Amino acid sequence: MDVIKKDFDDFPGEVYQDRSGHSSIIITQIDRFANWARSNSLWPLIFGTSCCAIEMMSAASAKYDWSRFGFEVARASPRQADLIIVAGTITLKMAPVLKRLYDQMPEPKYVIAMGACNITGGPFMTHSYSVVNGIDKIVPVDVFIPGCPPRPEALLHGMIKLQEKIMRSKAFVIEKPKK
Amino acid sequence: MEQTINNRILQSSDDEFIINVGPQHPSTHGVLHLQLRLDGEEIADLKPFLGYIHRGIEKMCESLTYKQFIYLTSRMDYLSAHINNQACCLAIEKSLQVEVPERAKVIRTLMAELTRLASHQLWWGSTGLDMGAVSPFFYAFREREMILEIFEETCGSRLTMNYCVPGGVMNDIHPDFVSKVKKLIQQFKANIHEYDELLTGNPIFQSRTRGVGYLPKEDAISLACSGPVARASGISCDVRKKEPYDAYDRVEFEEIIASEGDCFARYRVRMKEMLESMKIIEQLIDNIPAGDYRAKIKGIIKPPAGEYFQRVETARGELGVFIVSDGSNKPYRVKFRTPNFSNLAALKPMSLGAKIGDLVAIMASLDLIIPDIDR
Numbered sequence A: 001m002d003v004i005k006k007d008f009d010d011f012p013g014e015v016y017q018d019r020s021g022h023s024s025i026i027i028t029q030i031d032r033f034a035n036w037a038r039s040n041s042l043w044p045l046i047f048g049t050s051c052c053a054i055e056m057m058s059a060a061s062a063k064y065d066w067s068r069f070g071f072e073v074a075r076a077s078p079r080q081a082d083l084i085i086v087a088g089t090i091t092l093k094m095a096p097v098l099k100r101l102y103d104q105m106p107e108p109k110y111v112i113a114m115g116a117c118n119i120t121g122g123p124f125m126t127h128s129y130s131v132v133n134g135i136d137k138i139v140p141v142d143v144f145i146p147g148c149p150p151r152p153e154a155l156l157h158g159m160i161k162l163q164e165k166i167m168r169s170k171a172f173v174i175e176k177p178k179k
Numbered sequence B: 001m002e003q004t005i006n007n008r009i010l011q012s013s014d015d016e017f018i019i020n021v022g023p024q025h026p027s028t029h030g031v032l033h034l035q036l037r038l039d040g041e042e043i044a045d046l047k048p049f050l051g052y053i054h055r056g057i058e059k060m061c062e063s064l065t066y067k068q069f070i071y072l073t074s075r076m077d078y079l080s081a082h083i084n085n086q087a088c089c090l091a092i093e094k095s096l097q098v099e100v101p102e103r104a105k106v107i108r109t110l111m112a113e114l115t116r117l118a119s120h121q122l123w124w125g126s127t128g129l130d131m132g133a134v135s136p137f138f139y140a141f142r143e144r145e146m147i148l149e150i151f152e153e154t155c156g157s158r159l160t161m162n163y164c165v166p167g168g169v170m171n172d173i174h175p176d177f178v179s180k181v182k183k184l185i186q187q188f189k190a191n192i193h194e195y196d197e198l199l200t201g202n203p204i205f206q207s208r209t210r211g212v213g214y215l216p217k218e219d220a221i222s223l224a225c226s227g228p229v230a231r232a233s234g235i236s237c238d239v240r241k242k243e244p245y246d247a248y249d250r251v252e253f254e255e256i257i258a259s260e261g262d263c264f265a266r267y268r269v270r271m272k273e274m275l276e277s278m279k280i281i282e283q284l285i286d287n288i289p290a291g292d293y294r295a296k297i298k299g300i301i302k303p304p305a306g307e308y309f310q311r312v313e314t315a316r317g318e319l320g321v322f323i324v325s326d327g328s329n330k331p332y333r334v335k336f337r338t339p340n341f342s343n344l345a346a347l348k349p350m351s352l353g354a355k356i357g358d359l360v361a362i363m364a365s366l367d368l369i370i371p372d373i374d375r
């Protein structure tokens, strides 16, 4: 069968088509392919506790439009989400809820900490008695986005950085059987 | 059904059923936790649990100086951030008895009305989202982004502005401010019919809101509701009319009052308030007086010992700021009377006997901001 090599901009691998135009052969690595698929369809969980959530809504609106990068399928249930964007202050009372939401998400899962509150406690760091000083004490964070609140562009930048991080990771870890 | 105050969990009998909504639930617009007792599909009892976003702002104010604690209040009701700052500044100015320059008064009022417009637009979009219509969200953010751009040029920040300082405003308006506001008004006027076509006249939306979540006038008074929630039940309570502050005494506008008391009335009140806000902006934008934008006050503010109170009208109702001073550079006690806290109390009388599906519509019509309830 005669095949011609086709170029696709963002596809991780080589695609060969036959005369009739069907892509019959793909040569790629499983890691690269799986990471490509994962990073381009991150489904965020709707989890906004306070001010930063409004900027997250702005990022979803038409002007900034995060669906250009594949984030638009925002889910209300953690069971269906890959990514939790923690937008807003986490207090001591809310911390167990955040941990439970994170535990409910299926693997692989990612966390973005949006706003100063989630990095260090932000404006509430030194004087407040009820704010968690940084959510990295509760859940593992992949990307921190500074700002109070961060601009929607900053959120998009953070999410693109997360995509880059996913592209560099190992999609499948094959564990050796124990003897 | 026996119930004591300390009883954290509602009791259910055999044919009733307890359900928890939140703290992570998209329709509560934040982290409110509601416990419902359902009889079939009807809500037989309801109990809100607060404190999931309690950040201790009132206590924090006591360890910060007068100039410093103002910025915390924009994190309370972040959609009326400027109006919260304005309330604190007015209270501090009252204590110091400084006269604010005319220019600053007009700029503050303009900013406050722009904030109200932006806040109501966001509410309109999220009401549509709650009812299952996604497109209003995109339409609402079109004009809202224009307002945020204006804020950003003048104040440097889009949401938590911190533009008010005791004695006036932080800096002068951007040279493009007037022309951009005029363009916004023009565009919003041209587009407002789309708002009505998309949602107001929609038969599905009407049947979900008309006659749902009725709040009688007596209940609204005894629960101390304020803002559009109270005005939709026929109470005249607009602080801008009753106790004009800043430049509200020189503008003509109407206080919108409806008498039906249902979700649709609250929707109509907010829609008409947007038009009134535009009217106020139009009256002020062409005659911003020249002069200083800030009165000269001392670097360290030490109000004389005493108690000071100021109330303003935010996008959600009446915000009261109560400051007790002991003569030092830090307040002895600060108390905020926030509109959302008392409006939340109206949730129970509104939703008893309603279907559980209507709870989402009732929550949307209350327009609650949870960090403003918990502080």
Ligand code: SF4
Pocket (backbone or CB within 6 Å): A050, A051, A052, A087, A088, A089, A114, A115, A116, A117, A118, A122, A123, A147, A148, A149, A150, B075, B160
């Ligand atoms: S970082 Fe600032 S804007 Fe974001 S939640 Fe904290 S206080 Fe609000």
